[in-house]
Amino acid sequence: MKKTKKEMINPAIAALPLCRQTFRSKVTKHWQFYLIVALPILFFLVFRYFPMYGILLAFKNRYSVSKGIWNSAWAQPYGLGQFKKFFSNPSALRTMWNTFSISMYALFASIPLAVIMAIGLNECRSQKWKKAVQLVTYAPYFISTVVMVAILLQFLDPSMGVFNGLRRLLGLKTINYMGEPKLFKHIYVWSALWQNTGYNAIIYLAALTGINPELYEAARVDGVNKWQKIWYVDLPCIRSTIIIMFIMNMGYVMSLGFEKVFLMQNALNLETSEIMSTYVYKMGLLSSDFAYSTAIDLLNSVINIILILTFNKLTKLVSDEGGIW
Secondary structure (H helix, E strand, C coil): CCCHHHHCHHHHHHCCCCCHHHHHHHHHHHHHHHHHHHHHHHHHHHHHHHHHHHHHHHHHHHCCCHHHHHHHCCCCCCCCCCHEEEEEEEEHHHHHHHHHHHHHHHHHHHHHHHHHHHHHHHCCHHHHHHHHHHHHHHHHHCCCHHHHHHHHHHHHHHHCHHHHHHHHCCCCCCCHHHHHHHHHHHHHHHHEEEEEEHHHHHHHHHHHHHCCCHHHHHHHHCCCCHHHHHHHHHHHHHHHHHHHHHHHHEEEEECCCCHHHHHHHCCCCHHHHHHHHHHHHHHCCCCCCCCHHHHHHHHHHHHHHHHHHHHHHHHHHHHCCCCCC
């Protein structure tokens, strides 16, 4: 076999197997690309994969700083003592249900509203009006969580709030909105919809703008009206985007945002406002029971994985669009 010029110059390369020669030549030729790719890989290794070692805490009886994670005593029986402790807690199922119900409520309300807003903006012919609506609806997304909750508390205040002021004008009794457990979910979800719907509509608006114009021309030839065009052209064309967004959001059902719930939480609404993330915070950081809080958070992640796999499979069964994978 005739040696290449590079092999004649560098005998070390010639001694390498062919597959290693190919990989080394690729790295040498495209080293800038591999350097760029190495940075995010390093990030995920350091901040995502190496910390997984801490999952062992979920199977320990009690974390000891002096002994470290590995040498701390294992929870009994079979390392599942912390999970048994959680499910023996009378409030465990309620906490899980609060997390699941609020997330599903928000999910099934946010996607239709975002789709409706995207279709409305897509049908708008006045560019000035379209830009004005986009500005007004996108702006709340950039309000911080702390400011958002402060606005809610001001508007819903029993004595000085706008809503109770209107009730007094109508001769109705004032309501302590933040102290009513049954109102917590509605306040949380609809304030989130006001804040995020405009931003969430962007991806559906992008999908609508990517529809082939020939489909609209064919619909016009068939004599369809505006509502029929939306039903038979727009919605079918963005159905795959809706399904993908739904499945992706299912992976975060049990990972409901901690900050907003914690700031809205008080002793009166704790019955419906206690969720998994706030419970983990209280057990882990306030009570310093790191093993117990790690077990709860691990259980939370497992439930998220099960949900996303289940709904991805169901989507394949009921839709021609299929799932994410």
